[in-house]
Amino acid sequence: MSKVVTDVICPFCGTLCDDIEVVVSDDGKKIEDVYNACAIGAEKFLHAQAPDRVKRPRMQQPDGSYKEVSYDEAVEYTAQMLYKAKKPLMYGWSSTSCEAQSIGHEIAEKVGAVVDNTATVCHGTTLIAVQDVGIPSCTLGEIKNRADRIIFWGCNPCHAHPRHQSRYSVFPRGFFTNKGHTNRKVIVVDPRVTDTAKLADYHYQVEQGRDYELLSAFRVALRNEPLPEVVAGIPREKIIEGAEVMKSGRFGIIFFGMGVTQSLSKNHNIDNAISLTKDLNEFTKFSIMAMRGHYNVTGSGQVLGWQFGFPFSVDLSRGFARYNPGETSSNDLLVRGEVDAVFVIGSDPGAHFPISSVKQIAKLPSVCVDPHITPTTEISKLHVPVAFVGVEVAGNCYRMDNVPIEARKVVDPPEGVLTDVEFLTRVNARLDELMAGGK
Amino acid sequence: MAKLKLNLITGRTIHQGVAMEGGKEKDAYTKACGIIEMDPSDMKKLGIWKGTNVRVTSEWGSVVVKAVEATQGPHPGLAFIPMGPWANAVVNPKTYSTGMPTFKGVPIEVEPAINEPVLNSIQLVQKKCRGEA
Numbered sequence: 001m002s003k004v005v006t007d008v009i010c011p012f013c014g015t016l017c018d019d020i021e022v023v024v025s026d027d028g029k030k031i032e033d034v035y036n037a038c039a040i041g042a043e044k045f046l047h048a049q050a051p052d053r054v055k056r057p058r059m060q061q062p063d064g065s066y067k068e069v070s071y072d073e074a075v076e077y078t079a080q081m082l083y084k085a086k087k088p089l090m091y092g093w094s095s096t097s098c099e100a101q102s103i104g105h106e107i108a109e110k111v112g113a114v115v116d117n118t119a120t121v122c123h124g125t126t127l128i129a130v131q132d133v134g135i136p137s138c139t140l141g142e143i144k145n146r147a148d149r150i151i152f153w154g155c156n157p158c159h160a161h162p163r164h165q166s167r168y169s170v171f172p173r174g175f176f177t178n179k180g181h182t183n184r185k186v187i188v189v190d191p192r193v194t195d196t197a198k199l200a201d202y203h204y205q206v207e208q209g210r211d212y213e214l215l216s217a218f219r220v221a222l223r224n225e226p227l228p229e230v231v232a233g234i235p236r237e238k239i240i241e242g243a244e245v246m247k248s249g250r251f252g253i254i255f256f257g258m259g260v261t262q263s264l265s266k267n268h269n270i271d272n273a274i275s276l277t278k279d280l281n282e283f284t285k286f287s288i289m290a291m292r293g294h295y296n297v298t299g300s301g302q303v304l305g306w307q308f309g310f311p312f313s314v315d316l317s318r319g320f321a322r323y324n325p326g327e328t329s330s331n332d333l334l335v336r337g338e339v340d341a342v343f344v345i346g347s348d349p350g351a352h353f354p355i356s357s358v359k360q361i362a363k364l365p366s367v368c369v370d371p372h373i374t375p376t377t378e379i380s381k382l383h384v385p386v387a388f389v390g391v392e393v394a395g396n397c398y399r400m401d402n403v404p405i406e407a408r409k410v411v412d413p414p415e416g417v418l419t420d421v422e423f424l425t426r427v428n429a430r431l432d433e434l435m436a437g438g439k
Numbered sequence: 440m441a442k443l444k445l446n447l448i449t450g451r452t453i454h455q456g457v458a459m460e461g462g463k464e465k466d467a468y469t470k471a472c473g474i475i476e477m478d479p480s481d482m483k484k485l486g487i488w489k490g491t492n493v494r495v496t497s498e499w500g501s502v503v504v505k506a507v508e509a510t511q512g513p514h515p516g517l518a519f520i521p522m523g524p525w526a527n528a529v530v531n532p533k534t535y536s537t538g539m540p541t542f543k544g545v546p547i548e549v550e551p552a553i554n555e556p557v558l559n560s561i562q563l564v565q566k567k568c569r570g571e572a
Contacts, residue, residue, distance in 0.1 A: 012456070012460070038453075039453060039456070039457050040453065040456035040457050040459075040460055043456075043457045043460040043461050044460040047460050047461055047462065050462065064565075120538050120539065121539065121540065121542070124537065124538045124539050125537050125538075125539045128537060156450065156451065156511075158453070159450075159451050159452045159453045159455075159456070160450075160451040160456070162453060162456075191448065191514060191517060192448075192509070192511050192512065192514045192517065192519065193511055193512055193513065193514065194511045195511055197511075205514075208446055208448060208517060208543065208544055209543070209544040258450055258451075258542065258543065259450075259543065261539060262449075262539060262540075262541065262542040262543045263541075263543045263544050264535075264541060264544055266535070266537045266539055267537055293451075312538075313538055325534075325536070325537055325538035325539075326534055326535070326536030326537055326538055327536075328538075329534065329537075329538025329539075330538070331532060331534055331538065331539075331540050332534055332538060335532060348463070350524070350564050351459075351463060351522075351523050351524050351527070351560060351564070352522060352523070352527065353527060353540070354499070354527050354530050354531075354532035354540045355499075355500055355524070355527050355528045355532075355564075355567050356499070356532045357532065357540075358524075358527070358564060358567070358568060359567065359568050362568035363568075372462060372463065373462065373463065373464045373561075374463045374464075375463060375524055375560050375561055375563075375564040375565075378464075378561045378564065378565060379564060379565060379568055
């Protein structure tokens with residue numbers, strides 16, 4: 001007999017869907033099916049059961065092959081590496097719980113590390129802009145119940161946040177939006193005709209990298225000031241029409257993604273998008289929200305924020321927290337060769353950093369804590385497999401609108417596999433011994 | 440041999456997401472991300488068929504991927520490689536004092552590379568780190 005675990009939280013993207021149902025075998029060991037999740041979320045649950053999963057730490061040998069080692073040896077190597085390093089980089093944190101992040105930061109403070117999360121290659125520039133000009137935001141519940149103007153700027157939720165539109169932003173019937181998507185006007189700004197653009201009422205096929213100009217043009221149109229005939233590839237009339245649509249709503253929201261954060265101008269694009277939101281509040285109620293990728297990247301920013309005052313790129317090597325993206329951010333540190341050890345947890349810089357940074361990780365003493373085999377684990381000196389947070393161990397996570405949600409445990413991890421919290425706690429304890437003068 | 444200059448952007452696709460969660464060492468990940476989505480008109484200009492292997496070169500590196508027709512188009516002049524090690528072999532690592540590498544808007548040159556294989560993610564990263572490929 002199998003049983004169904006309901007109200008499971010999906011640990012894939014920042015939408016953090018909380019209505020997943022997972023069918024597990026009677027002994028609670030095997031996941032048989034996953035309901036309600038998107039294709040990516042379902043794959044994440046099912047992959048936890050993969051027969052070829054790595055269940056013990058592996059140390060890289062000089063010839064490139066891997067040798068299985070015990071968790072004790074893995075703890076020893078990690079603690080020694082961090083203890084000996086002058087300025088280690090502790091990167092990742094976005095696919096693990098806030099509890100693990102908190103212990104990790106304790107370690108970072110002890111050894112004088114730089115702590116950075118995946119925002120550094122995702123919404124880091126957003127965080128810079130938010131610190132510069134603030135952010136008028138709201139929760140996804142308010143979007144569902146109130147928003148009748150939805151703008152997706154430089155993001156493609158059909159592919160990156162597959163259930164975002166059906167749960168919160170376009171299709172659901174809310175208290176004041178009881179006709180679902182027919183109550184809403186959807187505007188998409190993207191240089192490609194994305195699948196999200198295909199279901200929008202208005203698509204602005206902006207010239208790639210010209211978001212700043214188009215944002216400015218909308219702000220000009222709102223003020224009824226003169227515009228050039230074409231801005232960023234968009235004709236004047238279309239811009240004026242778009243500004244009218246935005247103005248005439250009761251509650252609007254701009255969701256934005258990598259299109260603005262990773263194109264040139266970066267944080268300035270977001271400054272301008274937030275300023276457009278502010279301008280729109282002269283006419284109606286408008287909010288803006290970042291489409292966060294990893295399910296707990298928001299949580300990592302939160303925990304770093306409470307503990308050190310900054311949301312990413314926190315340099316603790318001088319004994320106090322410093323923050324200066326461009327200087328204390330992972331890619332800059334790696335490319336300049338300023339760190340002498342790398343500890344990775346809950347992310348995959350090997351696949352998602354530019355190759356010049358990856359080459360640097362491969363040269364250094366490195367530990368990767370990850371349940372999967374990834375390009376990072378295959379270039380790190382030590383790979384420590386752990387239990388999946390949100391599948392095999394519970395923990396606190398933050399949704400993209402900064403709402404904390406407790407992820408649930410669905411099945412037991414394979415026998416003997418540690419959780420992130422257990423592994424970090426043991427490394428922390430061993431570091432205490434080393435620092436007290438022990439061997 | 441024909442060469443074509445394009446503007447590269449990178450990003451997520453649902454295939455990339457599913458393959459990534461299914462295991463980055465698996466073939467499905469290479470099939471989902473070791474590709475370049477091109478506008479049909481650009482493929483014609485380059486004189487290649489759908490499914491031809493091409494070499495993508497930028498100021499920062501070079502990689503072999505499979506050319507496929509963009510499903511989210513048309514967008515002449517623009518190329519798309521899903522986020523992953525193949526895209527990251529050629530993106531602009533400069534952060535311009537923001538911490539964020541420039542993953543979108545990378546000038547690239549594409550040329551047919553019919554006899555060169557598309558490496559899987561692990562081989563690609565390991566070879567690049569050893570100074571090969």
